[in-house]
Amino acid sequence: MHVLVLGGTTEARELAGALHPLPGLRVTSSLAGRVAAPRLPAGEVRIGGFGGPEGMARWIRESAVDAVIDATHPFAETISFNAAEAAATAHVPLLALRRPGWVPGAGDDWREVGSLAEAARAVAGAGRVFLTTGRMGLAAFAGVDDAHFLVRSVDAPEPPFPPHMEVLLDRGPFTLEGERKLLARHRIDVLVTKDSGAAATAPKLAAAREAGIPVVVVRRPPTPDGVPVAASVAEAADWLQTRSAGAVSG
Template identity: 85%
Template sequence: MLPHVLILGGTTEARRLADALHPRVRVTSSLAGRVAAPRLPAGEVRIGGFGGADGMAEWIREHAVGAVIDATHPFAETISFNAARAAATAHVPLLALRRPGWVPGEGDDWREVGSLVEAAEAVRGAGRVFLTTGRMGLAAFAHVDDAHFLVRSVDAPEPPFPPRMEVLLDRGPFTLDGERAVLADHAIDVLVTKDSGGAATAPKLAAAREAGIPVVVVRRPPVPEGVPVATTVDDAVTWAHAQRAQSASG
């Protein structure tokens, strides 16, 4: 029987990881189901939650999972901590795959904050705000009535959301020319983003730098204590095969 690896997340890295492991390894990718038409990875796919850490641990045991790789979005804090608890409960190894965060360069005007709530306070009265933090966090900005928001998301947001809001439905990767056009066409005064890292959405930072637009950056939460971290798909593949070899020898 092929070794079974559970990959958590629908990120670009998660899909690349599934492609790299399948079919030599049995792969099940677990997607949250928050996007209406997700890009499906290679191998098996399950959609929806597990019912917390205990439910995930039970699923791991029932499906003979030998290793778990948390390749969720860097801000998917709840699922990451559930994965850590579930893996410990089910006695299976866990790896976190996290793309490196962004680093400000010369000419950047970044204001780092610790949460979306802090970001909302930072943009009060800021004029026209380009909000690229995803539709799930819009409630944090719902009380801000003295700024106009351009919200970009894959699917249409649901309330609560800011009273003065325009929605731009789009999916990355984005280009520098495209981001320049968005900032100019909508007369953006400030950009708000999470420190997601990666190249797919980074052009907005370069466009903001060129335009002299300040950027409010939400710092990413830490990986659960004790969980090893890989920063590339290749390193995660190496780790998965090492678990396979260790299991076979044991």
């Protein structure tokens, strides 16, 4: 059985690592190629786009893929909808693996917004902004000239980006103590994040709570209609093994 894992996340690497040793299962992970030095998963790896849903459907058919698991970032909306269309066209089952989102707790000062554009409007004139939404979305903040941004990303961003910006190149997981020191050292007034739900980057939320710093949280986009969702690597592996057992018995 050949499974295509649309990856780039911690969960995708963990899933590939769990599936690769299983007998009778071939695992191919597809990475977008946006990170210069990605952490490669176990099994076969392809890097780069498919050329839209038609190209993905063609690759699925030509590569004899039996199932697709979309384990991309919760905000990788385009690839998720392309995957839904491609899987339907190629007549293969599709599962979305989505880690649970963050939930505000006692003492949190969260302001939820529906897009990066809304987040940019929310932090205009806000002083010193810690921006952790990734380098690909900086264009939304390019017009904010009355705030200073500390931007953390894995790779250096490319324009357009905010006129008043300092870049911190770093990759998680991050520690609570490290985030406390960062917020204090850079005198951060507000934190901006997407609701990625990742445990590796969650300490910034606890540090902001302790410091009384408000957090602008960008809500997740919806998953495509009709696509089943697994909340953990174990659930995704169980789903695939059920499919595999059905294929063998059939």
